[in-house]
């Protein structure tokens with residue numbers, strides 16, 4: 683089975699926004715790397731995303747905490 687690329691997605695606990703953080707060439711390895719601390723499958727120099735991160739809100743300067751919710755595979759046309 684070919685590796686599927688896609689976006690690692692997070693959801694903010696404070697504002698509920700969902701957003702993609704980084705595009706990876708192999709979503710399976712990438713999700714394992716984040717949740718199980720498996721070796722970083724990314725090209726050299728790319729930082730390993732965390733299982734949580736902060737989410738900055740421009741309007742009121744508050745910072746939410748965003749949870750890693752998974753990896754979304756690209757559509758067949760590569761979008």
Ligand SMILES: [Zn+2]
Pocket residue numbers: 694695696697698699737738739746
């Ligand atoms: Zn937020």
